[in-house]
Amino acid sequence: MATRETAKLARIMRAPSIILLLIWMIVPLGMTLYFSFLNYNLLTPGQTSWAGFFNYSYFYTDPAFFQAIWNTLVLVLGVLLITVLGGIAIALLIDQPMFGQGIVRILVISPFFVMPPVAALIWKNMIMNPSYGVFADIARFVGANPVDWFAQYPLFSIIIIVAWQWLPFATLILLTALQSLDGEQKEAAEMDGAGFLSRFIHLTLPHMARAITVVILIQTIFLLGIYAEILVTTNGGPGYASTNLVFLIYRAARLNFDIGGAAAGGIIAVVLANFVAFFLMRAVGKNLD
Amino acid sequence: MARAVTSRVKLINTAAAWFVALLIFFPILYTIVTSLKTEAEAIAGFNLIPSFSFESYVAVQTQNDYLKPFMNSVILAVGSTILALIVAIPSAWAMAFSPTRRTKDILMWMLSTKMMPAVAVLVPIYLIFLRTGLMDTRIGLVIMLMLINLPIVIWMLYTYFREIPGEILEAARMDGASLWGEIWYVLTPMAVPGIASTMLLNVILAWNESFWTIQLTTTNAAPLTAFIASFSSPQGLFWAKLSAASTLAIAPILIMGWFSQKQLVRGLTFGAVK
Amino acid sequence: MGTIALRNVNKSFGATVIIPDINLDIEDGEFVVFVGPSGCGKSTLLRLIAGLEDTTSGHISIDGRDVTGEAPAKRKLAMVFQSYALYPHMTVAKNIAFPLKMAGEDKAVIDKKVRDAARILNLTDYLERRPGQLSGGQRQRVAIGRAIVRQPSAFLFDEPLSNLDAALRGTMRLEISELHQQLKTTMVYVTHDQIEAMTMADKIVVLNAGKIEQVGSPMDLYKAPKNLFVAQFIGSPKMNISEGAPAGKHGAKTIGFRPEHIRISLSEGDYKGRVGVAEHLGSDTFLHVHTEEIGTVNVRANGEVAVRHGDTVYLTLDADRLHRFDADGLAIR
Numbered sequence: 001m002a003t004r005e006t007a008k009l010a011r012i013m014r015a016p017s018i019i020l021l022l023i024w025m026i027v028p029l030g031m032t033l034y035f036s037f038l039n040y041n042l043l044t045p046g047q048t049s050w051a052g053f054f055n056y057s058y059f060y061t062d063p064a065f066f067q068a069i070w071n072t073l074v075l076v077l078g079v080l081l082i083t084v085l086g087g088i089a090i091a092l093l094i095d096q097p098m099f100g101q102g103i104v105r106i107l108v109i110s111p112f113f114v115m116p117p118v119a120a121l122i123w124k125n126m127i128m129n130p131s132y133g134v135f136a137d138i139a140r141f142v143g144a145n146p147v148d149w150f151a152q153y154p155l156f157s158i159i160i161i162v163a164w165q166w167l168p169f170a171t172l173i174l175l176t177a178l179q180s181l182d183g184e185q186k187e188a189a190e191m192d193g194a195g196f197l198s199r200f201i202h203l204t205l206p207h208m209a210r211a212i213t214v215v216i217l218i219q220t221i222f223l224l225g226i227y228a229e230i231l232v233t234t235n236g237g238p239g240y241a242s243t244n245l246v247f248l249i250y251r252a253a254r255l256n257f258d259i260g261g262a263a264a265g266g267i268i269a270v271v272l273a274n275f276v277a278f279f280l281m282r283a284v285g286k287n288l289d
Numbered sequence: 290m291a292r293a294v295t296s297r298v299k300l301i302n303t304a305a306a307w308f309v310a311l312l313i314f315f316p317i318l319y320t321i322v323t324s325l326k327t328e329a330e331a332i333a334g335f336n337l338i339p340s341f342s343f344e345s346y347v348a349v350q351t352q353n354d355y356l357k358p359f360m361n362s363v364i365l366a367v368g369s370t371i372l373a374l375i376v377a378i379p380s381a382w383a384m385a386f387s388p389t390r391r392t393k394d395i396l397m398w399m400l401s402t403k404m405m406p407a408v409a410v411l412v413p414i415y416l417i418f419l420r421t422g423l424m425d426t427r428i429g430l431v432i433m434l435m436l437i438n439l440p441i442v443i444w445m446l447y448t449y450f451r452e453i454p455g456e457i458l459e460a461a462r463m464d465g466a467s468l469w470g471e472i473w474y475v476l477t478p479m480a481v482p483g484i485a486s487t488m489l490l491n492v493i494l495a496w497n498e499s500f501w502t503i504q505l506t507t508t509n510a511a512p513l514t515a516f517i518a519s520f521s522s523p524q525g526l527f528w529a530k531l532s533a534a535s536t537l538a539i540a541p542i543l544i545m546g547w548f549s550q551k552q553l554v555r556g557l558t559f560g561a562v563k
Numbered sequence: 564m565g566t567i568a569l570r571n572v573n574k575s576f577g578a579t580v581i582i583p584d585i586n587l588d589i590e591d592g593e594f595v596v597f598v599g600p601s602g603c604g605k606s607t608l609l610r611l612i613a614g615l616e617d618t619t620s621g622h623i624s625i626d627g628r629d630v631t632g633e634a635p636a637k638r639k640l641a642m643v644f645q646s647y648a649l650y651p652h653m654t655v656a657k658n659i660a661f662p663l664k665m666a667g668e669d670k671a672v673i674d675k676k677v678r679d680a681a682r683i684l685n686l687t688d689y690l691e692r693r694p695g696q697l698s699g700g701q702r703q704r705v706a707i708g709r710a711i712v713r714q715p716s717a718f719l720f721d722e723p724l725s726n727l728d729a730a731l732r733g734t735m736r737l738e739i740s741e742l743h744q745q746l747k748t749t750m751v752y753v754t755h756d757q758i759e760a761m762t763m764a765d766k767i768v769v770l771n772a773g774k775i776e777q778v779g780s781p782m783d784l785y786k787a788p789k790n791l792f793v794a795q796f797i798g799s800p801k802m803n804i805s806e807g808a809p810a811g812k813h814g815a816k817t818i819g820f821r822p823e824h825i826r827i828s829l830s831e832g833d834y835k836g837r838v839g840v841a842e843h844l845g846s847d848t849f850l851h852v853h854t855e856e857i858g859t860v861n862v863r864a865n866g867e868v869a870v871r872h873g874d875t876v877y878l879t880l881d882a883d884r885l886h887r888f889d890a891d892g893l894a895i896r
Contacts (some may be wrong), residue, residue, distance in 0.1 A: 010387035013379035017443060018395065020376060021402050024436050029405070031413035090309060097294045098303040106547045107310035110317055113546035115497040117518040118535045122316050124521075125528060126323065132528075134319070137335045167313065169557070176554050214558045221404050228499035228514065232521040246408040246500075253412055254504070266409035273406050459615050460648035464709070465636035465665035474661070478652040 029270070035263035042257035055264035065265075067240045068248040069272070071155055075244055076223040076276075078159040079166060080216060086163075087170030087215065088208070091178050092200075094171070105175075112168040116228035123161045124150065124233045154234045154242035161229050166222075170215045177211030178204070217280060224273055245269050317539070324532035331528040345533035355534060358516035362538075364427050365502070365512050366495040369434035370488050373442045376435070378484070381446035386458075396447065399440040407437070407500050418505055427510045430502060434495045442491055445556045449483025486552035489545060493553075496542050513538040564626065565591045565716040565749030567612060572621035574607055574773075581607050582773040585621070589717075589751065589766075594743050597753045598760040599770035599796070605753045606721055608770070612751065613719050614638050625716055636665070641710035642719040646726065647702045649694040649709075656681075656690040659708045666713075680708040683745070700731050707742070717749035724759065736763060757797055761785070769793050791892040794819050800849065802886070805857040815887035815895055822849070822863035824881040829870070832877025836860065838870050852876060 039051040059065040094104055111119065127134045128149040136146035149157040181204060189199045227246045230236055236243035236251065243251075249269065253262035311318075323331050324346070325339035349355045384392045414433070423429030453476065461475045502514045511519075517538055520531055546553070567589040574582040582604045589595050597605040610616045612623060614635035622631045630638050641662075650658050656677055663673045681687045684704040694702055703723060710718055720739070724732045740763050743750055754760060760767050761781045769776040769784065769792070777789045781797075788794035794802050802819045810818045826832065827850070836854035848868040852860045860878060870876060887895040 007387055007389075010383035010389075013383035014395075017376045017380040017399075017439060020436065021399055021439060025402055025405070028410035028413040028417075031416075032410055035412055093302070093306050093309060096302040096306070097299050098306050099299065100303065100307070104306045104310045105550070107314040109546065109550060110314055110543055112553075113493060113497070113542045114317065114539045115514050115517070115542070116499040117514050117521075118539055119316075121517060121520065121531065122320050122535060125531065126319055127316060132332050132334075134335060164313070164316070169553075172550060173554055173558060211558075218557060225406055225408065225500065227408075228503065228518060231503070232518050246406070249408045249411060250504075253415065259412055259416070263412045266406075266412060269406045270409045273404060273409075277404060454646065454648065456644045456646055456648040457650060459635075460642070460644060460709075461650075461661075462615065463613060463635045463640070463642045464662035464713070466661075467636075470665060475650055479650075 032263045032266045035259050036267050038260045038263075040259040042259060051260055055260045056268075058261065059264060059268065064240045064243065064248065068243050068245045071240075071242065072224065072244040072246075072272070074155060075159060075162070075226055076220055078156075079163045079223055080219060082159070082163040083166045083170040083219065084212060084215060086167050087174045088212075090167070090171045091175040092204075094175055095178050105172075109168040109172055111165050112172075114165065116165065117232050119165050120161055120229040120232040123157075123164070128157060150234050150242075151238060154238060158226070158229055158233065158242055161233070162223065162226055166219055170219070173211050173215050174208060177208045181207050220276060220280060221273075224269075224276065245272065317543075320532045321536050323529055324536045326529050326532075328527055328529045331532070345529040346537070348527075348530050349533045349537070352530075353516075353534070355516075355537065358511050358513045359537065361427060361506075361510055362496055362512035362514075365430050365434060365510075366492045368427070368431040369438065369495045370491040372431060372435040373439055373491055374484065374488065377439060377442040377446055377487075381443050381450055384443075385447050385450035385453075396444065399443055403437070403440045411504065414501075415504060424505060425507045425509050425511075430505055430510055430512075433501045433505065434498060437498070437501070438491055438494050441494070441556055442487055445487040445490065445552075446483060448555060449487070450480060452483075453479050486549065487556065489549045490552050490556040493542050493545055493549065565589075566624075566626055567717060567749065567751070568622075568624045569608075569612070570622045570624075572608075572611060572623065573619045574604075574611060574616065575619045580773065582611075585773075585775060587768065587775065587778070589749060592747050592749055594740075594750045594752065594763060594765045596760040596764035596767050597751065597770055598755065598757055598767055599776075601755060602772075603770040604773040605755075605770050607773075609642075609719055609721055609751060609753045613640055613642050615642075639713070639716045640719055641713045641715040641717075642721065643703075643706045643710050643723045645722040647694075647706040647723075649702055649705055651694050654691050654693055655686060655697070655705050655708075658694070658705055659686075659712055662709060662713045676712045677708075680711045683711065683742075684708050699727050700735060703727065703735060704738075707739075711746070715748070717751060720750065720752040722754055723752075724754070724756075732759075739763065758799060761797065767797075769796060787894070787896070788886065789894050791817065791819070791888050794886055794888070794894070800861045800863065803857070803860045804888075809857050810887075813885060813887055816890045817888040817892070819886035819888065820880045821884065822861040824884040825860065825862045826879040826881065827862055827864055827868065828877045828879070829875075830877065832879040834860075834878045834880075836876055836878060838872055838874045838876055841870055841872060843867060850876070852878065854878065 036055055037051055037053070038048055039054070040048045090108060094101065094108065098104070114122075125133070128147075130136050130146045130148040133146075135149070139146040147153070185203060186199060189203050194202065225246055226244060227250065230242055230244065230247050231250075234242040236247045240248075245265065246269070249262050249265035252258045252265060319337075322337055322339050325341045325343070326336075327340060327342050327344060330336065330340060330342075384396065418424040418429055423432075457475060457479070458471055461471045466474060496512075497514070499514045499518070502512050503518055506512070506515050517534060520534070567587075569585050569587040572582060572585045573580070585608065597608060599605050607616065611618055614630070614633060614637075618631060622629055624630060625638055625640070650661065653661065659677045659680055660673050663676060668676075677690070678687070681690055684707060686701070686704055686708060689697060689701060689705075694705065697705065706723070723739075724735055727735060736759060739750075739752075743763075752759075752763065764781055766778065767781055767784055768778050771792050776796075777784060777793045779787075784793060784797045788797060791804070795804070798821055800822050802821050803825075804817050804819045806817050810816060834854045834856050836852040839851040839853050839859070841851070842849040845867060848864045848866070848870075850862040850864065850868070850870065852862055854860060857878075862878065889895055
């Protein structure tokens with residue numbers, strides 16, 4: 001299909017998506033940048049004025065801001081840790097010969113398809129509720145005091161909920177990669193005298209390095225944007241204990257009507273995302289080609 | 290395997306795997322079970338055997354008009370998928386069959402647009418939706434969902450199209466097919482499975498999207514995500530009803546997801562893992 | 564009916580020249596084989612004739628008509644691809660019918676032609692199956708069937724047997740040759756396997772780096788290769804060559820002698836050697852002999868010769884069938 005006329009047709013066919021995404025990239029982001037330099041509150045629209053870097057320096061002095069950044073990083077790293085380690089372990093387990101592997105897979109991947117508000121509410125009401133939840137029942141059964149999860153460990157509770165949702169994703173990806181490992185390689189290693197642990201470290205893990213990298217990259221993109229789980233359980237509280245950057249900006253924009261501030265926060269979020277992406281790419285990028 | 294696995298090892302693996310699997314699935318299982326209880330049963334303590342009462346499912350519709358957000362979810366998921374395909378199919382097509390030196394770069398760039406945090410453009414999008422009357426409309430959300438999933442849709446279609454052997458298209462050309470004949474008789478039938486897989490994945494992603502669907506809706510266009518999220522306040526202690534609503538909300542996607550594992554891997558890793 | 568002529572055909576991709584300048588004539592009804600090592604441009608040449616690639620310069624005519632720049636469909640040619648390129652979503656019958664459908668033929672006519680083709684190729688029982696349900700050889704035949712129904716001026720084959728196992732390859736080779744006898748249509752066949760070339764061709768075109776080294780019948784190429792390349796390409800095992808003193812003795816820079824043209828004796832001969840590896844096939848014996856004067860020589864002897872690794876043997880070259888080459892690698896006749 002490589003003649004001159006088809007090349008022109010191809011350009012026309014590509015155009016709509018490229019134009020759409022270009023507009024989608026530039027216009028809103030440009031507006032955010034513009035708003036970030038304004039004193040603009042929706043409750044007092046007539047008093048809009050130029051603010052320069054005020055919104056940014058405000059963040060710099062706002063303790064809630066650093067708390068939010070910290071919480072964001074803790075959330076991402078916490079979930080990554082649980083899902084990657086858990087994913088490898090469960091993938092290894094499922095890869096073993098067993099009965100009913102198909103059903104096991106279906107059960108394990110289910111949480112990923114549960115929409116975040118539902119997932120959060122299930123955990124909040126049925127499992128972590130200090131009066132009626134399953135954890136409370138278990139605590140009472142062993143004679144301990146039930147934990148009020150969202151009051152005592154708000155960020156950790158959210159990590160659990162989000163990790164529960166993403167564990168299947170990591171497991172599925174890693175299992176797919178695991179099953180693509182050539183059986184003959186494993187047998188050759190056995191003939192060479194490698195035990196299970198040895199085979200795992202020298203053969204399996206390097207083979208899965210690329211998949212692990214992809215899992216970490218993709219999950220990080222999504223984990224930086226955790227929102228609904230926080231909204232539905234703690235609303236960012238107590239105080240700012242479970243507020244991440246997304247939630248902070250949401251509060252500024254929708255609850256405080258502070259357009260300028262929220263816009264500045266948005267720009268910072270973009271910078272953070274780029275920073276994380278760059279750092280990640282550098283650290284693990286070699287695995288991708 | 291180098292030697293046959295003993296039945297004993299197999300049984301141990303089975304027990305361990307089923308244990309882990311049931312543990313992971315438990316919250317969902319318990320929700321389904323609770324949805325079949327009466328409200329009194331639901332707060333009576335841990336119990337895996339419900340009375341199989343459907344009163345909660347009835348209540349969810351009569352008391353909360355469940356059908357409305359459900360239909361909204363359907364419209365948003367299907368609508369954004371169709372819209373995405375209309376834009377993405379020609380694009381992926383052109384990139385797969387008439388690649389240029391810049392094709393890989395363009396694809397990478399499209400991928401990078403997905404990395405932009407949604408919250409960064411919350412302010413302008415929110416204001417635009419308010420000012421243009423798109424707020425709380427289904428069409429507005431369809432456009433948004435299309436935009437955020439477009440990179441994934443294009444990538445997936447691209448990888449599927451690339452798998453169609455070029456020789457088959459050449460054979461069609463030798464057999465006298467015009468360009469449109471090639472597309473209609475050979476290319477499209479071979480591309481249909483890939484397009485279907487992409488549709489499935491996009492429906493799942495759009496149905497579960499929980500940021501814009503909450504920010505940009507109030508009553509009219511609110512899909513299930515917003516609907517369920519509104520039950521987050523403590524007054525919502527009607528657990529059997531909540532469980533019924535939850536079960537209904539996740540059931541379609543759960544079932545779709547069970548059948549789309551391969552597509553999920555391909556779509557969400559941008560084809561990097563197969 | 565099926566004459567093809569190439570004049571000054573050049574094919575380049577940007578700065579890379581694949582085919583510098585080719586002139587070739589193919590007569591009606593000929594079975595012509597393009598043969599050569601990987602990357603020599605034989606497939607490219609075939610695709611130029613088919614119209615799947617445009618020539619950078621030069622002309623191609625079919626039956627006296629200049630078809631340079633014409634779309635493949637208009638050239639009335641049919642091609643059988645290496646991977647068969649069957650339409651996986653269509654039945655065998657629909658696959659074979661496709662070209663006729665594209666030509667807008669009547670349904671009744673299409674049915675008849677499909678049935679005829681299926682009969683010729685023993686596919687009648689498989690008409691309702693999909694390609695995925697067929698074996699390699701059957702798929703190959705469907706690809707040929709799809710080509711036959713077009714009643715083309717010429718058939719083009721692009722390494723059609725490469726994907727088959729050895730036994731099947733032998734069978735299909737015979738079938739294609741028989742098909743040629745039956746249909747008497749021009750066939751242009753590309754392969755890297757010189758055995759296929761030797762057994763199937765009326766005329767062989769040996770290509771190397773985009774240039775034609777020699778054109779001729781199989782026996783011409785075997786008996787009178789024009790240069791070192793052709794001499795060593797045709798014939799299995801390869802022709803032995805030797806330079807230096809033994810070559811100078813015959814007035815050439817290099818001499819070549821085929822393994823089957825060497826007399827071997829345990830008692831006397833021109834060159835003494837030690838047997839390295841001896842392969843006993845029963846019908847033939849292949850010996851790998853290390854000599855001082857003419858280097859390591861491959862010898863092929865009829866029947867069973869009872870020598871083993873380490874034995875001393877004497878070789879005599881058949882002077883009548885010795886090939887001599889000058890400093891440029893060209894044959895001295």
